[in-house]
Amino acid sequence: MREPVPTALPDGIGAATLYEAAGRRGALDPAVRRRVGVALAGPALPVACAAGDNLAVHRAVAVAAPGEVLVVAGAGVAVGYLGDVLAVAAQARGVAGAVVDGGVRDLREIDELGFGLWARHVAMAGATKRTPGAVGEPVVCGGVLVRRGDWVVADEDGVAVVPRDDVPAVLDAARRRQEAEERMKRELLGGALTLDLLGLRADAEA
Numbered sequence: 001m002r003e004p005v006p007t008a009l010p011d012g013i014g015a016a017t018l019y020e021a022a023g024r025r026g027a028l029d030p031a032v033r034r035r036v037g038v039a040l041a042g043p044a045l046p047v048a049c050a051a052g053d054n055l056a057v058h059r060a061v062a063v064a065a066p067g068e069v070l071v072v073a074g075a076g077v078a079v080g081y082l083g084d085v086l087a088v089a090a091q092a093r094g095v096a097g098a099v100v101d102g103g104v105r106d107l108r109e110i111d112e113l114g115f116g117l118w119a120r121h122v123a124m125a126g127a128t129k130r131t132p133g134a135v136g137e138p139v140v141c142g143g144v145l146v147r148r149g150d151w152v153v154a155d156e157d158g159v160a161v162v163p164r165d166d167v168p169a170v171l172d173a174a175r176r177r178q179e180a181e182e183r184m185k186r187e188l189l190g191g192a193l194t195l196d197l198l199g200l201r202a203d204a205e206a
Helices: 015-021 055-063 084-092 107-113 164-189
Strands: 033-036 040-048 069-073 080-082 097-104 116-122 139-141 144-146 151-155 158-162
Touching: 015 151, 015 158, 015 164, 033 107, 040 055, 040 139, 055 069, 055 084, 069 080, 069 139, 069 151, 080 084, 080 116, 084 107, 097 151, 107 116, 158 164
Parallel strands: 040 069, 069 097, 080 097, 097 116
Antiparallel strands: 033 116, 040 151, 139 144, 151 158
C-alpha cells in the first residue's frame, strides 16, 4: 500500500528544498508564481482546458477530493480560468488551492478567502465555457508533467511537483538536506565560511 501524499508542508520543507532533493527536477516555469496565499501542498488533480475555456475547471471542482490541488493546464492563455466564484466553490469542496498555467482574476476577493493561488498571468478577460476538456488525466503544466496524486508544493519560491511514487524518498532526502543546512548555518554564525564548508576555496583561488 502506498503512503498517502502529504497535505501540508512537513517540518517547514518548502518547494526549493524539495526540488533540490528530487535531483533538481519538477520545478514549474517560474512565470507560474504566487498570486495570493502563503503556501500549499497536496495531491494533484490535473485539469486540461481548451485554450481560453474553463469548463474543465468547473468539472474538476465538482469531483475534487478534499485536500487536492487543482493543476490547470491552460496553454498559458491570459484569460481568467479561475476567479472568486470558482475559488469559493473549490474551497467549499475542500480544495487546497490551485496552480494555473494561464490567467486568474479577482485576486482581492480570493486573498480574503485564504485560498492559495499560483498562476502565470493576472487577466481580466473572461473564459468561455464550451469545451469539456479533461479532468484527472496527465497534463503538462508550466513545463512539468503532472499526474493525479503527484505531490504539489507551492510557496514564495515557486511550484515543485514530485511524482507520487517518489514522495517518500524525496521527502527523506529533503529532511536530510534541511538538517545539513541548519548545521551549516550554525557553523557560519560561529565564523566559518561557505568557501570552506562547501569545498569551494580551491576553485575560488584558481
